[in-house]
Amino acid sequence: MTEAESFRARTEFVVELSRRLHAYGTTSQRLEAAVGKVAKRLGLTCEIWANPTGIIISFGGGIGPNGGPENTRVLRMPPGDVNLARLCRADAIAEQVLAGELNVAEGSAALRALETEVSSAWARLLTVLCFGLTSASVAVLFGSGWAELVAAGLIGLVIGVLCEAAVSRPRLNESVDALAAFVATFIAFAISEFITPLALDSVVIAAIIVLLPGLTLTNAVSELSTQQLVAGTTRFAGAVAILLKLTFGAVAAMQIGRALGWVMLTSASQPMGDLALWVALAVAACAFAVLFRAELRDYPLVIAAAIGSFLATRMAGAAFGSEAGIFFAGLLISAAANLYARLANRPGAVIRVPGIILLVPGSTGFRSVSFVFERDVFNGLEAAVTVITVLISLVAGLMFGNLLVPPRRNL
Numbered sequence: 001m002t003e004a005e006s007f008r009a010r011t012e013f014v015v016e017l018s019r020r021l022h023a024y025g026t027t028s029q030r031l032e033a034a035v036g037k038v039a040k041r042l043g044l045t046c047e048i049w050a051n052p053t054g055i056i057i058s059f060g061g062g063i064g065p066n067g068g069p070e071n072t073r074v075l076r077m078p079p080g081d082v083n084l085a086r087l088c089r090a091d092a093i094a095e096q097v098l099a100g101e102l103n104v105a106e107g108s109a110a111l112r113a114l115e116t117e118v119s120s121a122w123a124r125l126l127t128v129l130c131f132g133l134t135s136a137s138v139a140v141l142f143g144s145g146w147a148e149l150v151a152a153g154l155i156g157l158v159i160g161v162l163c164e165a166a167v168s169r170p171r172l173n174e175s176v177d178a179l180a181a182f183v184a185t186f187i188a189f190a191i192s193e194f195i196t197p198l199a200l201d202s203v204v205i206a207a208i209i210v211l212l213p214g215l216t217l218t219n220a221v222s223e224l225s226t227q228q229l230v231a232g233t234t235r236f237a238g239a240v241a242i243l244l245k246l247t248f249g250a251v252a253a254m255q256i257g258r259a260l261g262w263v264m265l266t267s268a269s270q271p272m273g274d275l276a277l278w279v280a281l282a283v284a285a286c287a288f289a290v291l292f293r294a295e296l297r298d299y300p301l302v303i304a305a306a307i308g309s310f311l312a313t314r315m316a317g318a319a320f321g322s323e324a325g326i327f328f329a330g331l332l333i334s335a336a337a338n339l340y341a342r343l344a345n346r347p348g349a350v351i352r353v354p355g356i357i358l359l360v361p362g363s364t365g366f367r368s369v370s371f372v373f374e375r376d377v378f379n380g381l382e383a384a385v386t387v388i389t390v391l392i393s394l395v396a397g398l399m400f401g402n403l404l405v406p407p408r409r410n411l
Helices: 003-023 028-041 084-098 104-115 121-141 146-167 170-194 200-207 214-225 229-259 274-291 296-320 322-344 349-357 362-373 377-404
Strands: 044-051 054-062 071-076
Touching: 003 028, 003 044, 003 054, 003 071, 003 084, 003 104, 028 044, 028 054, 028 084, 028 214, 028 229, 044 229, 084 104, 084 296, 084 349, 121 146, 121 200, 121 274, 146 170, 146 200, 170 200, 170 229, 214 229, 214 349, 214 377, 274 296, 274 349, 296 322, 296 349, 322 349, 322 377, 349 377
Parallel strands: none
Antiparallel strands: 044 054, 054 071
């Protein structure tokens, strides 16, 4: 292979790796740092700029006097979605290339093959089921009763079917957030009117919990805190846009229900007790392992991370306050994820992402926007301040965790 061919093959591998990391939900600062390290190991000088909707990557040739020609690539991409299994496989392929077990052409082909994998009908059915299980579990975590649990679970199943249908339908995908919130609110309102009174707020939020952009908001603030200003601002704006669409759908359904003469009734359901809470927590953790598309062997890690962060938040929160609880949980999860990555030589995201999912302020953000839609500005501002406080506490915990245990290749 000539020097020019070698240069082209190496750059193609780095570009493909960047594309895969972006698609599988890696934040901009982690993506840039990881790709930069891989490029350097391959003998390339590389400048990369990543944001939630694209990547610009420029190569200046090899290190030393025999560098190749300058090459710049611009990649326009949709925002990534968390896929822990494919992220781990992409990382393993990079490790094999760096270790010489695969050449760069074989590594590029292996990375491209990840995108051609098709989900089975069983996997899609399981995803829909986990929408329902997550919604029912979150209803219990909100302190709701049996009526809210059943209603949230059934509506969650409907939302899961809707989201799966939107995957292959671009037009539906553009409006799926607003439509899902509309459907969830309308069904919950109808159940409350004709079957049994419900705590509507809790049921609706639990039903659409998977769609709430709490993780996106957390990643946005994390990017802003590391001076990724364009990426962080873009991601934050995207999260707010999702909140607005969800809120519009929910408010529209409420207005239609009221126009039909339906009356919002207050639920008399009682919380289900501590045993139900722990069962719901375990079920939610298992459902998140499926929704984050983790490998089967990583399920115990994902479940332990979600449950561990919840326990850390409760214990530290009881001792020092809720914000301190979130900070300590974020610190613990970040340090544990980095330690695991170093010991197992695998992405720490396997622990970090499920570990923070129950800490992110998605539901509070939804409430803050919905209050504004209802012209209740005071409560909206109060909820918005709560969102900011939780985000700051969580991101600070993640940053201090990185100081305590440095990350391995930033993944």
